[in-house]
Amino acid sequence: MSGSRIFFLWLFGLALAAHAQPHSLPQPDYSHVGTPDQAEGRRVMEEFRAKGIAGDYYLEFELHVLPRRGDERVLTGQLWGTHNDQGPLSRVAIVTDAAKKTELHLLVQNGPAPTVWSCDGAGEAKLLDVAALFAPVAGTNLTVFDLQWPFLYWPDFDYQGLVRLRGRPTYQFLLQPPKNFSEKYPALKGVRVYLDTEFNALVQAELVGNDGQTLKTISLLELKRIETSTGKQPIPTIIDVRDEVTRDKTRFLVKGAALGLTLPGEIFVPAQLAGTVNPPDATKITPVE
DSSP states (O other), X not given: OTTOOTTGGGOSSOOOOOOOOOSSOOOOOOTTTOSOOHHHHHHHXXXXXXXXXXXXXXXXXXXXXXXXXXXXXXXXXXXXEEEETTEEEEEEEEEEETTTTEEEEEEEEOSSSOXXXXXXXXXXXXXXXXXXXXXXXXXXXXXXXXXXXGGGGOSEEEEEEEEEETTEEEEEEEEEOOHHXXXXXXXXXXXXXXXXXXXXOEEEEEEEOGGGOEEEEEEEEEEEEEEETTEEEEEEEEEEEEETTTOOEEEEEEEEEEEEEOOOGGGGSGGGTTSOOOOOOGGGOEEOO
C-alpha cells in the first residue's frame, strides 16, 4: 500500500462538487450493465486501495460543527500523515477547549489491522476498542471511525454495479464488517461506497444500519491543487460528515497544507502521543482559501 494516506483516497485528479446529500440509499440501476461482475468489482477495489501519494504531509484544519438546531461552532486541529508497512498512519490533534488549552490527540493506523490510540494530554495513550470508535469527538457528530475509515480494507464486500451519483457514473460497493467487529458493534451492518469510474476515486461513503437505513453520509465537496516540488497536487479541502438521523453535520475544512515532507518517525509512536509536535516551517505551509 505504498504511499497511501488517510483522507487522500478522495483524490487522484477528481474535481467534483457535491451540493446535495441523499437521505436514503439509492437503488442500483443494472439495466444497462447486466448482473454486476464480482471479479471486475474486486479488480476495481484492489486498484483503488493501491493508490496513494508519495511523501509525508501536514494539514491544518477546522471542524465546523453545524447542528440542525443551535449555533455553529468551530474547532481547530492539525494532522500529520505518513505510512508504514501496515498502511496509512496519521497523528491528529484537535483543540477541544481553546480557553483551557486542552487537546485530544489521536494516533490512527489504517490498513488490514487497524488500531487507534487516544490521549487527552493528561495521561498515557489508550488503545481504543471498537465501541469507542463511534463516540463523538469533542462534541461533534464526527467519530474516530469517520477519521479512520477502516471499512476501506474490510475483505468482504459486494460489488453492486454502476449507478449515477450527482450526474456521474460510479462503481457502487457494499463493504461488510468482519465478524469480530460486528459482534462488538452490531448497529453497523455495512458501509456503501461510491468510486468515480473515470478516476477510481471515492466520492461518497454511507454507513448502513438495520433495514438498509443510512446512518451517516461522508461526502467530498471540494478539491484544490497545492503546489509541491514536483508540481501541483490536488487535495480534499472540504468534506462533510452528516448524521442522517439527526441531520447534524460536521464540516472538515483544510486551511493549510504542506506536502512532500519527511516527518520524524517518533511522532507516530503511541508512547509519544501526549507530547507536543511542532508544525513544519511556515514557509512550507500553503494557505488554502
